[in-house]
Amino acid sequence: MSNRYVVIGAGAVGALLAAQLELSGQAVVLVARGDNLAAVAEHGVRVRRPRSTEQVRVPVVAGPEQLRLTHQDVLVLATKTQDAEEALTRWAWLPVSDEDGLPTLLGADLPVLTFQNGLATEDLALRRFRRVYGVSIGVAASHLTPGEVVSPSYPIIGVAWLGRYPANDRPQGRFGRRDVEAEQYAHDLRAAGYDVDLVDDIQAYKARKLLVNLANGLGVLLGTDDERERARELLVAEARAVFAAAGVEVATASPGHLVVEPVPGHVAGHLSTWQSFARGASSEVDHLNGEIVRLGRRHGVPTPVNERLQRLLGAQAAAGLPPGVNTIDDVLADETSTPRPLTRLEA
Numbered sequence: 001m002s003n004r005y006v007v008i009g010a011g012a013v014g015a016l017l018a019a020q021l022e023l024s025g026q027a028v029v030l031v032a033r034g035d036n037l038a039a040v041a042e043h044g045v046r047v048r049r050p051r052s053t054e055q056v057r058v059p060v061v062a063g064p065e066q067l068r069l070t071h072q073d074v075l076v077l078a079t080k081t082q083d084a085e086e087a088l089t090r091w092a093w094l095p096v097s098d099e100d101g102l103p104t105l106l107g108a109d110l111p112v113l114t115f116q117n118g119l120a121t122e123d124l125a126l127r128r129f130r131r132v133y134g135v136s137i138g139v140a141a142s143h144l145t146p147g148e149v150v151s152p153s154y155p156i157i158g159v160a161w162l163g164r165y166p167a168n169d170r171p172q173g174r175f176g177r178r179d180v181e182a183e184q185y186a187h188d189l190r191a192a193g194y195d196v197d198l199v200d201d202i203q204a205y206k207a208r209k210l211l212v213n214l215a216n217g218l219g220v221l222l223g224t225d226d227e228r229e230r231a232r233e234l235l236v237a238e239a240r241a242v243f244a245a246a247g248v249e250v251a252t253a254s255p256g257h258l259v260v261e262p263v264p265g266h267v268a269g270h271l272s273t274w275q276s277f278a279r280g281a282s283s284e285v286d287h288l289n290g291e292i293v294r295l296g297r298r299h300g301v302p303t304p305v306n307e308r309l310q311r312l313l314g315a316q317a318a319a320g321l322p323p324g325v326n327t328i329d330d331v332l333a334d335e336t337s338t339p340r341p342l343t344r345l346e347a
């Protein structure tokens with residue numbers, strides 16, 4: 001029997017994925033909350049593309065209490081990293097019914113696909129779930145309005161790398177070292193419009209992606225292109241030094257290619273971190289630049305530029321301030337300054 005995907009988190013990645021699964025005829029349930037839940041329940045997910053807009057009716061629930069989990073379910077974690085722990089806890093210990101309706105498993109026995117940027121979620125999942133599949137995804141998706149995602153790529157929606165976590169946990173079964181479960185997920189995601197590669201060491205691919213996402217936070221700041229590029233180089237150089245000291249492998253395979261086109265009425269190029277600040281939502285920076293800072297502290301490698309960016313955006317998020325109130329020269333400044341986002345807003 002085919003899988004049913006329970007997509008937890010109806011933002012840029014999750015709502016788009018749920019819509020794509022639905023459009024490709026696969027079983028899916030979207031888990032949403034707040035205004036987003038109300039909008040999707042009433043109108044479906046509105047997907048704005050370069051040459052069309054679709055209103056996709058997707059089954060949606062507020063949480064596990066509105067769903068009977070079965071052995072066919074695959075949990076897809078599509079929250080930001082800072083929300084992952086709470087979501088994983090909520091879904092891990094629920095009864096899962098077999099075909100006779102008997103509760104023979106728990107949520108933690110189901111497979112979970114973790115779509116987060118950064119390096120943290122797979123271990124959070126592994127604490128409760130045995131079958132963890134990490135997914136590193138590249139999409140240019142945007143979610144700023146309840147019930148709506150903008151997807152500037154079509155017909156290939158996104159590129160992804162998927163693999164069992166940890167790498168050596170692949171089941172030794174009838175097909176030897178082949179991971180038929182991972183192959184099924186890759187097959188289903190491809191049918192939904194994603195270009196998917198199966199990989200042996202998913203964390204190496206997540207590390208490669210993290211090198212890109214370290215610059216996400218710069219998009220929230222004001223500055224010139226030269227300053228942005230200089231800061232990006234410094235952030236990445238620190239991360240590479242930290243990865244070398246910590247023994248974190250970085251995948252060397254060439255990155256995937258995603259075609260991005262203009263979507264009428266949409267301002268392109270705002271990454272997921274910018275979207276969080278624009279919506280007044282919590283920020284993932286502690287799990288992007290903060291991951292480099294954490295590893296640097298553990299392994300005795302200085303990471304001043306990542307730390308300044310983390311501090312600046314941490315304070316900005318805590319004060320509930322939108323993009324465009326701090327500047328990149330605060331990140332480049334050669335000092336451990338205390339950010340002054342309120343002063344700048346007042347100025």
Ligand SMILES: NC(=O)C1=CN([C@@H]2O[C@H](COP(=O)(O)OP(=O)(O)OC[C@H]3O[C@@H](n4cnc5c(N)ncnc54)[C@H](OP(=O)(O)O)[C@@H]3O)[C@@H](O)[C@H]2O)C=CC1
Nearest residue numbers: 009010011012013078079080083087116117139141143272
């Ligand atoms: N946006 C992008 O283009 C890309 C994002 N990513 C990564 O994918 C992951 C998801 O990002 P993205 O889609 O942008 O995030 P969003 O913030 O757009 O969406 C996450 C959604 O999850 C919801 N949520 C949080 N906790 C729960 C919960 N317990 N139950 C149900 N819903 C919940 C949030 O609700 P609320 O709004 O109420 O907090 C929000 O609607 C991140 O790790 C990100 O870095 C990777 C590649 C590209």
Ligand SMILES: CC(C)(CO)C(=O)C(=O)O
Nearest residue numbers: 137138139140271272273
């Ligand atoms: C850089 C990008 C757009 C790649 O998918 C991303 O990961 C993000 O917005 O966080």
